[in-house]
Amino acid sequence: MPSKNVSNAASIAVTTSLALFSVAAxxxxxxxxxxxxxxxxxxxxxxxxxxxxGPAVVNIATEKIVERRVPSWxxxxxQYLKALSLGSGVFIDPRGYVLTNAHVITQANQMEVxxxxxxxxxxxxxxxxxxxxxxxxxxxxxxxxxxxxxGRSDDLLxxxxxxxxxxxxxxxxxxxxxxxxxxxxxxxxEGRPVFQDMIQTDAxxxxxxxxxxxxxxxxxLIGINTAIRQGAxxxxxxxxxxxxxxxxxxxxxxxxxxxTSFGMRLHRAPRNDKALAVxxxxxxxxxxxxxxxxxxxxxxxxxxGQDRADDGDALALNLWLIERQRDERIAFRVGRGGExxxxxxxxxxxxxxxxxxxxxxxxxxxxxxxxxxxxxxxxRNGPADEAQLQEGDxxxxxxxxxxxxxxxxxxxxxxxxxxxILELGFRRGRRQQYVTRLQVR
Numbered sequence: 001m002p003s004k005n006v007s008n009a010a011s012i013a014v015t016t017s018l019a020l021f022s023v024a025a026x027x028x029x030x031x032x033x034x035x036x037x038x039x040x041x042x043x044x045x046x047x048x049x050x051x052x053x054g055p056a057v058v059n060i061a062t063e064k065i066v067e068r069r070v071p072s073w074x075x076x077x078x079q080y081l082k083a084l085s086l087g088s089g090v091f092i093d094p095r096g097y098v099l100t101n102a103h104v105i106t107q108a109n110q111m112e113v114x115x116x117x118x119x120x121x122x123x124x125x126x127x128x129x130x131x132x133x134x135x136x137x138x139x140x141x142x143x144x145x146x147x148x149x150x151g152r153s154d155d156l157l158x159x160x161x162x163x164x165x166x167x168x169x170x171x172x173x174x175x176x177x178x179x180x181x182x183x184x185x186x187x188x189x190e191g192r193p194v195f196q197d198m199i200q201t202d203a204x205x206x207x208x209x210x211x212x213x214x215x216x217x218x219x220x221l222i223g224i225n226t227a228i229r230q231g232a233x234x235x236x237x238x239x240x241x242x243x244x245x246x247x248x249x250x251x252x253x254x255x256x257x258x259x260t261s262f263g264m265r266l267h268r269a270p271r272n273d274k275a276l277a278v279x280x281x282x283x284x285x286x287x288x289x290x291x292x293x294x295x296x297x298x299x300x301x302x303x304x305g306q307d308r309a310d311d312g313d314a315l316a317l318n319l320w321l322i323e324r325q326r327d328e329r330i331a332f333r334v335g336r337g338g339e340x341x342x343x344x345x346x347x348x349x350x351x352x353x354x355x356x357x358x359x360x361x362x363x364x365x366x367x368x369x370x371x372x373x374x375x376x377x378x379x380r381n382g383p384a385d386e387a388q389l390q391e392g393d394x395x396x397x398x399x400x401x402x403x404x405x406x407x408x409x410x411x412x413x414x415x416x417x418x419x420x421i422l423e424l425g426f427r428r429g430r431r432q433q434y435v436t437r438l439q440v441r
Contacts, residue, residue, distance in 0.1 A: 049163055049219030050175055053090075055146040057165050057212060059114035060087040060100055060123070060137070064107050088166050088212040089113070089137070090221070091147035093319050096139040098123065099150075099244070100211035101226055102130045105137060107415060113139045126322075127251040130417050133195065133226055133239060134247045148213065150248075150315060151220030152271065153199070153240035156180050161217045162201050164225055164236070166209030178203030178234070187227060187237055198237040199223045205236030214238040248315050254322045254350065261350035262321060264288035266299075268314045275300055275335060277314035291332070291345030298335035304328050354406075357413050357440050359384040362406045369407025387438040389426065396433070397425030416440050 062085050087104030091097065098113060105111060111123040121139045128135040139145075157180065164176045182200040199214065205225045214223035223238030245268055254260045263286015266277040275298035282289045299317065301310040309320040324330065324347050332343045355361045359382020360375050373395040378385050395403055399422045403409050416422060420440045427433050 045217045046161070046163055046175075046177055049215050049217065050165070052219045053148050053213060053215055053221070054165065055116055056091040056148045058089050058091065058098060058116075060089045060098070060104055060211065061085075061112045061114060061120075062087065062105055062108035063110040086208070087210055088208075088225075090211075090213045090224075091145045092136075092150060092221075093316060094144045094147050095319065095323075096141065096143065096145055097126065097319055098137050098139065099224060099248075100135050100137065101224065101239075102128045102133045102135045104211045105135050106130065111137060113137075115145075125411075125415070127248075127257050128415065129247050129251050132243065132247045134224070134244055134251075136248060136252065148219075148221050149313060150241045150245050151216070151222050153222045153242045154271075156183055156199065156216075156222065156240070158182065162199075162203050162222070163215040163217070164201070164203040164205055164209060164212065164238075165215070166205075166212035166225060176204035181235075183240075185237060195226065195237065195239070197240060197243055198226070199240050201236050201238060202234035203236060204234075205238070209236075245313075245315060249318060252315070252318045252322060254318075254324070257322055260322070260324055260326050261286060261348035262288050262345065263348070264293060266314045266318055269298065273298065276302070276309065276312060276317045279334075287345050287348040291330075292341070292343035293332060293334065293345065294336065296336070297341075299332060300335055300340070301333045303331050354409060354413070355379065357416065358382070358438060359441075360389065369410070370405050373403055373406045373409045383438045383441060387424070387436045389424070389436060389438075390428065393426040393428050395424060395426050397423070397435075399423060 089098040089100035092099045113121050113123045123137045123139045126136045159179050178201050185198040185200045187195040209225040212225045213221050216222050222241050225238050227237045263283030265280040267280040269275040277299045279297040326349050328347045330345045359379035361377040363376025375393045
């Protein structure tokens with residue numbers, strides 16, 4: 001079990017496994033008292049919150065390939081082993097998007113989500129921010145799933161009741177309660193901050209709870225369980241929902257995770273504002289600006305034919321946008337200066353994540369995930385340009401991992417941290433092979 005330190009060198013165990021949560025179904029009517037004297041008081045607000053959110057909590061099973069060196073006759077030989085682990089997540093969108101901690105899924109070769117009905121569904125990484133220990137994955141298929149939307153954490157009360165769901169020490173379907181002990185905590189390891197602005201709680205967050213939801217008494221998702229202080233009882237930490245929302249809005253933009261371009265960033269609408277989102281910024285040359293959207297617009301609804309986004313929040317809208325296809329025309333209804341304005345945005349083509357992270361574009365071949373990773377364009381003064389890559393070069397290795405297709409390159413990108421120095425192997429011409437070092441954005 002990996003561990004991290006909190007201030008004064010106390011160590012923090014970052015939980016690397018968590019669980020599917022399920023609750024036995026209850027009748028709509030409260031149970032009767034055993035002595036027959038009227039209805040029971042057992043269905044408390046905690047029970048109601050657990051019944052509502054429980055079906056949205058899932059197990060995340062991951063498989064990682066671990067290398068170790070073993071002695072041979074004349075040297076040390078590499079040996080590759082499979083490392084299996086369990087973590088938790090929670091559906092935050094009915095289309096199959098699952099929120100979890102970054103450390104639950106980082107470097108996983110395969111991921112599988114285990115539902116409460118016993119189904120095991122393959123999943124893929126959508127986006128991750130390791131520095132904020134936040135990740136979002138998506139299960140395969142087109143089914144609809146029970147979900148809980150992100151709540152708000154800007155009004156937390158010291159001493160208010162909270163509920164942690166998860167799988168501590170492999171004990172599935174576990175619930176613990178406590179209170180908010182403190183807000184805006186900084187968790188340190190080896191004398192430096194690791195996590196900031198954390199919720200501290202005495203609700204039990206044991207190994208196995210990472211990525212599971214932290215709820216308030218109303219059943220609102222106010223945080224994601226992340227860490228415990230090793231050697232102490234009743235000291236756990238969670239990433240607050242507002243911080244999770246800001247991170248997800250930043251890392252799930254279509255221009256960053258897809259092959260479409262909007263040239264637009266979204267912010268969460270203010271409390272009690274019925275808008276889906278507020279336009280935080282637009283690229284003056286991008287599709288959003290061309291279609292008539294402006295910074296500060298309050299997006300009230302968006303639609304493509306019968307497919308509508310007129311409910312939810314900024315994150316739900318972002319996830320709806322990344323599923324749009326190039327050249328689709330999206331009808332937006334926005335509030336602007338006291339008036340309601342209609343705008344139509346034609347979805348553009350983005351060079352995709354390789355351009356955003358490396359400054360490279362695979363061109364039209366990038367739309368075919370099975371095509372060779374041949375560089376069709378290099379961003380001037382971008383990371384690849386500074387690393388002296390050229391148009392026509394073909395990547396064969398990214399960070400020590402052999403790649404043969406554009407899809408394999410893109411699948412690696414979410415696991416690569418911003419600012420990381422990465423070695424790239426590439427071919428130039430028929431036989432020449434080179435290695436260069438590139439700083440990822």
